[in-house]
Amino acid sequence: MTAQKNIIIIGNGIAGITAARHIRKRNDDHNITVISAETDHFFSRTALMYIYLGHMKYEHTKPYEDWFWEKNRIKLKRAYVSKVEPILNSILLDSGELLTYDELIIASGSASNKFGWPGQDLKGVQGLYNYQDLESMEANTKGIERAVVVGGGLIGIEMVEMLRSRQIPVTFLVREASFWEDVLPKEESEMINRHIRSHHVDLRLKTDLKEILSDENGIARAVLTGDGEEISCQFVGLTVGVHPNISFLKNSGIETDKGILVNEKLQTNFSNIYALGDCAQLRMPREERRAIESVWYTGKMMGETVAATICGQPTNYNPGIWFNSAKFMDIEYQTYGYVSAHLKEGEESLYWEAEDGVRCLRIVYESATKSVVGFNAFGIRLRHQVCDEWLKNRTHVDEVISNLNKANFNPEFFKKFVNDVKFKSMRK
């Protein structure tokens, strides 16, 4: 049994909370305190859009009822940590309070990018990352006539959907030639372009933002694009990615690059300080994976991993095979393994698209060995466990195709895409 420790966690997002829960699961004695500035309780950031859409209220996005924390003796504290002092094993809160720890877990998440555009700080211009952003979006989009969303990624398309739900005309500026082009292969990306347009969105590809123009009250009144076009609007959504939220660690002695640098045990340069989730940057990421992965799932896995280490079972972070999912308006997207925007040297792929133009499947495999390396599914649901097994075992693509039924996770009575895939997919 390990001795009782005083554990402080900064950030009540998925990474910090998963760590807290798993530490408590493994150990009854440790003192666990979670300090966070955004909200009193853990809520699901991924569900922010549904509050605006009216699918849910804030309380529905809290994965645990409020009694849960006290019952599991996880102490919650709403405060901003302004300073970390590793030498003294202490942190300073904005209230002036000083707390000491035996182990510190930093899970401070991300902050929205801004690239220094003129006018980016005007009223009516904002990103979408935290609960306060949601509140200001609610206020900033009241009674407006047009909105412009900048940046063709996952949060951008969510913002577009949010605005469209209130019938607000939206112009969507995407710098690339096609939506999410650096991640999606051409066919998939084009499918989403079409889908965006079918929702009456003014999608402008190959268009970048130059400047945001102000009215006499310091409120955005228009954007100026790279081509010199002025688009009048009263709201500008900036969704051009996120970066680790680590400004409060400046001069703390904790080594950082873009994010907080951590080893395979998620330890920083101080052995009793860990970093996880969006704010962490792996010194040596596994082959095929990036050093910073700002997705829900990795935050969760990192939380589980750190809990094991802290509770006396040193464990390396090993996230296994990459998977992710999203939803582009009405089209669900799931991916397993590694599908890159442009096939890599020595790779081929098999692509199937349904006649309705809103469902497709891509299977990428190595040309030489024919072993599968990745799946992209749009509008169909694939079974994670089966895909993961195939990828791990480097299964032959023909075997995958003939057993595709096993990976079908579509609900009952859904059109079987499996046979269609067998006969109609094209090899590339």
Next chain:
Amino acid sequence: MSRDGFSISLASPHAPGMDGMQKFGIALFVLAILFTIVGALGPAAQDPALFFYLGFVVSVVGLSVYTVRTYLNRPSGVQNNHIFTSSLTNRGLWGWALGVFLTGFYVVLYWGSDEMWNGAPLVLLFNPISQGLFNHPPDRWFLYSFIYTISILIMGVRVILKYRHSNYQIVRTCSIMFFQLGFAFLIPQFLKSMSQPEYYFSYFWPLDYDLLFPSSVNGLLSSGSLGIWMLLISAVLTFIVTPILTYFFGKRWYCSWVCGCGGLANTAGDPFRQLSDKSMKAWKIERWMIHSVLVFITGLTILLWVNSCLVGGIFGDFSHSLTKVYAFLIGQAFAGVVGVGFYPLLGTRVWCRFGCPMAAYLGLLQKYFSRFRITTNGGQCISCGNCSTYCEMGIDVQSYAQRGENIVRASCVGCGICSTVCPRGVLNLENGLTHQDRENNNPITFGNDGVGLDTGFGN
């Protein structure tokens, strides 16, 4: 009008405005309903056909026009926008108004006097259909049955349009509409018109709680061979068909494919399904209540038989009073007044969840002896909460999904909405190959190879 604060507007301040066709449908509905109400206040007694066709039927047409237009106007996909910002579906003024109206209707229906109902113009209004199809004059139960069926049909069409991206929802809703129209309306009414017992093949013991009471059994037995058949069929349905089908498909084969109570909840009640209570506390109360009702009705049935065999020897009239108490408390107050009247306040399946003895029986079978489960797709859950919010049975689906656990709950009626609304394709209703492999308690996110799934906490 202001977009803020307390609004008397029916729709959400954020919802799109109505187009011409929608306005036409609503106008037609409102005018025709007003006309019907005027008729029901007196004139309908003189000329039922006029008020039935120009009033009631036209209002149904108006409502259908509006509904079809509203849902076809939007692309297919999850259509839950504005639900928590509109007064009707978020316990606002309109929600309360509807709740009071429905509750009032049930109170008058169950406990209004015969003098009040017999010959009431509101009842006579339905003469054309009652006489025309079944050759008997309408009474309040005909009126109720007819409106109930119409509600399931119109709102069923709405559900089909709303969830048209899901074949599961389409097929299931067609089944509900079929069983209500055929088995819970046409067949019993025809039987009645042929002076046979008004028998509902789609309801059996313990939901139809007095079916196996000595008095009903003797009644059926004495009404000739058809009665004997009906009794036999009921017994087979309760004790043989139910366990077998539940073993293979879960309780959903009944609760959300056949039953009229569930049918109404999943059609007319669909706009209110998100109002169910998801708390752990509600779950505790649910387990106590629903099983108590099952024990009570089973005990009562046995008691009545013992008493009947002894010709009232031991309990005298006592068991009879118990029956009356059950009928009042459970059969009427709970199933009707609270069960449906409170849709806009407590959500749709209050009766199915807290009170229905049939659901309790099916639930026990489902929990301990069934192949049905809702499978979770590996590690894909993003804990967004949509599934739990839209589960009408108040199951915290997300709490299982985010742990990668299958959902095996006695109360799950298999409506499939959690799977339909999940934005990440995480949930799937499945009938497995055996009932042993249903529960998988994965402590760790699927895909986290560092901590290890199989070994639990291995490295």
